Amino acid sequence: MAHFTPILDNIGSVLSFSYPFSDQVRFNAAWGSYYKLPIYTVLGFKNDEGDFANIDNExxxxxxxxxxxEYLPKADLRFTAEGFYKDYSNYPxxxxxxxxxxxxGGGFGAIGNEKVTSVGGRRWESLWFRVFHAKETNQETVFNFFIYLC
Structure with a gap:
C-alpha cells in the first residue's frame, strides 16, 4: 500500500442486471467489488524505531x-425487497x-494505532425491505424497514 500498490490491482467493478416480468414487476441483481484504504490510525502507526509498522498492509x-x-403499483409508489451478502477480505x-x-468498535478510544496484518475476512448477510414513495415534484419520502438475518 505505502509502496504504491499498482492501481490496476485495486480497481473495483460493478455489474447489474434487471429483468422486467411486466410493467409493474422487475427482478434486479448486482455484483460489485470495492477497495478501500484501512483507517488512518493503521496507516500512520509507527513502531518503537519510528518506522511505519503497517506499510505492507493491503x-x-x-x-x-x-x-x-421491485413492485411499482403506480408511478409514484415503489416496493422493493432485496437481500445482500458482503464478503470482506484483507481486513486489518x-x-x-x-x-x-x-x-x-469505535467507542471513545482510538482503534488501529497498533501493528496489524491484512489477513481478516468477514461475511455479513442481511435481508432488507424498502418502501419508497416519490412525488412528481421530485421530493422524496423514504421509509426503510430492515430485517437482519443471522
Missing part, C-alpha cells in the same frame, strides 16, 4: 452480491490481540 476488499424484486487484524478491527 487495501480492504469487499465483494457485494444483491438480488431482489490486531497483531497483538489477533482480533479484527471490525470487531473492536
Amino acid at each position: 487495501y480492504i476488499n469487499t465483494i457485494h452480491y444483491a438480488a431482489g424484486f 487484524v490486531s497483531a497483538f490481540e489477533n482480533i479484527s478491527l471490525a470487531n473492536l
Whole structure:
C-alpha cells in the first residue's frame, strides 16, 4: 500500500442486471467489488524505531452480491425487497490481540494505532425491505424497514 500498490490491482467493478416480468414487476441483481484504504490510525502507526509498522498492509476488499424484486403499483409508489451478502477480505487484524478491527468498535478510544496484518475476512448477510414513495415534484419520502438475518 505505502509502496504504491499498482492501481490496476485495486480497481473495483460493478455489474447489474434487471429483468422486467411486466410493467409493474422487475427482478434486479448486482455484483460489485470495492477497495478501500484501512483507517488512518493503521496507516500512520509507527513502531518503537519510528518506522511505519503497517506499510505492507493491503487495501480492504469487499465483494457485494444483491438480488431482489421491485413492485411499482403506480408511478409514484415503489416496493422493493432485496437481500445482500458482503464478503470482506484483507481486513486489518490486531497483531497483538489477533482480533479484527471490525470487531473492536469505535467507542471513545482510538482503534488501529497498533501493528496489524491484512489477513481478516468477514461475511455479513442481511435481508432488507424498502418502501419508497416519490412525488412528481421530485421530493422524496423514504421509509426503510430492515430485517437482519443471522
